[in-house]
Amino acid sequence: MENIIEVKNISYQYPSSTSKALDNLSFSVTKGEWVAIIGHNGSGKSTLAKLLNYLLVADAGEILIDGQLVNEANMWTVRNKVGMVFQNPENQFVGATVADDVAFGLENRGIERERMLALVPAALKEVQMDVFADREPTHLSGGQKQRVALAGIIAVAPKIIILDEATAMLDPKGRKEVIAAIRKLKDRLGKELTVISITHDIDEAADADRILVINDGQLVEEGTPATIFSSGQRLLALGLDVPYAEQLKLALKNLDVDVPEEYLDEERLVQWLWQLNLKM
Amino acid sequence: MAIEFKNVSYVYQPGTPFANNALTDLNFKIQPNSYTALIGHTGSGKSTILQLLDGLIKPTTGQIIFDDHVVDNKTSQKILAKVRQHVGIVFQFPESQLFEQTVLKDVMFGPLNFGKNPQEAQELAQKALRLVNLPEEHWQKSPFDLSGGQMRRVAIAGVLAIEPQVLILDEPTAGLDPVGRKEMMAMFAELHATKNLTIILVTHQMEDAAEYADDVLVMANGQLVKHATPMEVFADITWLQAQQLDVPHTVLFKNKLSAQGFDLSANIINVEQLALALQRSLKKGGNHE
Numbered sequence: 001m002e003n004i005i006e007v008k009n010i011s012y013q014y015p016s017s018t019s020k021a022l023d024n025l026s027f028s029v030t031k032g033e034w035v036a037i038i039g040h041n042g043s044g045k046s047t048l049a050k051l052l053n054y055l056l057v058a059d060a061g062e063i064l065i066d067g068q069l070v071n072e073a074n075m076w077t078v079r080n081k082v083g084m085v086f087q088n089p090e091n092q093f094v095g096a097t098v099a100d101d102v103a104f105g106l107e108n109r110g111i112e113r114e115r116m117l118a119l120v121p122a123a124l125k126e127v128q129m130d131v132f133a134d135r136e137p138t139h140l141s142g143g144q145k146q147r148v149a150l151a152g153i154i155a156v157a158p159k160i161i162i163l164d165e166a167t168a169m170l171d172p173k174g175r176k177e178v179i180a181a182i183r184k185l186k187d188r189l190g191k192e193l194t195v196i197s198i199t200h201d202i203d204e205a206a207d208a209d210r211i212l213v214i215n216d217g218q219l220v221e222e223g224t225p226a227t228i229f230s231s232g233q234r235l236l237a238l239g240l241d242v243p244y245a246e247q248l249k250l251a252l253k254n255l256d257v258d259v260p261e262e263y264l265d266e267e268r269l270v271q272w273l274w275q276l277n278l279k280m
Numbered sequence: 281m282a283i284e285f286k287n288v289s290y291v292y293q294p295g296t297p298f299a300n301n302a303l304t305d306l307n308f309k310i311q312p313n314s315y316t317a318l319i320g321h322t323g324s325g326k327s328t329i330l331q332l333l334d335g336l337i338k339p340t341t342g343q344i345i346f347d348d349h350v351v352d353n354k355t356s357q358k359i360l361a362k363v364r365q366h367v368g369i370v371f372q373f374p375e376s377q378l379f380e381q382t383v384l385k386d387v388m389f390g391p392l393n394f395g396k397n398p399q400e401a402q403e404l405a406q407k408a409l410r411l412v413n414l415p416e417e418h419w420q421k422s423p424f425d426l427s428g429g430q431m432r433r434v435a436i437a438g439v440l441a442i443e444p445q446v447l448i449l450d451e452p453t454a455g456l457d458p459v460g461r462k463e464m465m466a467m468f469a470e471l472h473a474t475k476n477l478t479i480i481l482v483t484h485q486m487e488d489a490a491e492y493a494d495d496v497l498v499m500a501n502g503q504l505v506k507h508a509t510p511m512e513v514f515a516d517i518t519w520l521q522a523q524q525l526d527v528p529h530t531v532l533f534k535n536k537l538s539a540q541g542f543d544l545s546a547n548i549i550n551v552e553q554l555a556l557a558l559q560r561s562l563k564k565g566g567n568h569e
Binding site (some may be wrong): 254 | 428459529541542551561562
């Protein structure tokens with residue numbers, strides 16, 4: 001299968017820091033995958049996101065995006081392929097109206113006006129913000145702002161979308177809206193869109209195809225959600241959350257109930273408990 | 281400190297075409313040393329209540345009684361300033377309000393502002409920084425050189441330094457990672473227990489409200505729609521969903537178990553309670569081996 005992202009042995013250290021933010025990190029992402037990256041604050045997740053987009057330059061190692069080396073010569077083509085939504089909805093607005101804001105990325109790329117007139121409304125429609133096209137971004141809710149930021153990215157049709165804790169500052173309703181908008185986009189584009197979601201929301205990570213766990217700048221685990229969540233206690237030790245079913249399993253284990261090692265989602269845990277109940 | 285709302289209403293921009301009833305006829309009492317969760321979806325009036333509690337705005341009609349101070353529409357700024365000394369409020373993302381050159385100076389700002397001399401202010405600041413577990417090695421650093429979680433602790437210390445009797449927390453864990461969230465909530469629980477602080481927690485995290493609060497106020501459209509124990513509020517899925525509130529995970533999961541045939545008590549709202557009930561239920565079946 002074709003790899004859309006290849007990260008090979010990259011390291012990065014901030015000038016003001018005494019330790020490496022990323023330390024010899026390698027992984028790859030298949031075209032069309034949805035990958036969640038989890039790790040506590042300061043683990044290096046956001047640094048990684050910035051390296052993928054050449055907002056930071058790796059000290060060592062190399063990154064290939066869609067077969068192309070991420071370097072100064074290629075940075076503009078790479079950025080056309082990688083769109084990012086950041087954490088704080090307040091920090092990513094430049095336009096006076098919602099539509100202007102979505103057009104900003106297109107203007108930057110020198111897209112002619114005729115095409116913008118079609119692309120902007122289509123992108124806003126995709127995230128169900130078309131009725132807000134003429135509003136000022138400041139008057140929107142957090143979830144609406146993040147959806148506008150997403151529309152700005154959809155308009156330039158990247159192959160990869162990176163969500164850098166894009167839902168962390170939203171209320172539960174806003175969070176659901178944003179996730180639903182990205183899911184819908186992913187369903188429509190299928191293999192043509194790859195999603196990298198850096199998140200603390202474990203339920204969101206549970207829906208990914210694969211999870212990467214980063215700790216102190218290193219990749220400590222990778223696998224399907226089921227594989228990753230089966231090591232619940234290890235995740236907790238790394239300062240991460242586990243899904244509810246796993247929390248309950250741990251609470252039962254603490255009460256000396258024999259629980260299976262493998263990861264069970266909620267439905268399977270209900271079934272397992274019921275079987276146990278019948279057997280007793 | 282006890283706080284009582286008596287027929288409190290608040291109107292934004294009264295007497296103009298933009299007049300907007302933010303709060304309508306609120307009546308409730310917050311007991312001294314209680315831990316109250318204030319919940320409701322965005323726009324339900326929670327923030328207006330916070331501003332009233334901190335004396336930043338005055339009720340349009342009705343009274344708020346803080347022990348022996350009565351605040352109504354005509355209360356002077358002088359009285360409000362007195363009330364504010366007893367009520368500390370930690371706003372959302374409080375680290376954005378840090379401004380001083382050093383951590384210690386930033387925390388001293390509040391006490392100095394309330395008339396303490398530099399010596400007293402410094403002692404209060406040191407005490408507060410110890411309460412939030414910020415190691416002394418950071419006290420002379422610029423607050424902007426700290427991590428996000430540490431910056432938030434400094435901002436909270438700034439509020440604790442005025443030695444409030446009531447601590448109001450507006451989404452105090454928003455944006456923190458899972459460990460940061462747990463440490464922060466544990467810290468408030470400890471302050472509540474050891475310092476006899478009255479805590480009012482404004483949150484969207486129903487799990488936190490279910491875990492830590494002993495009293496819950498539910499707001500919707502500017503009105504108080506429920507005032508009850510966490511058990512009463514969170515056990516009722518249908519009602520919570522009608523209010524567009526999240527249901528704690530434990531309650532949802534318990535419902536799945538009940539649908540499967542488990543006979544579980546209605547009084548289960550957190551994961552430890554559910555595990556204990558399941559363990560008992562499994563034991564009751566007897567061991568046929």
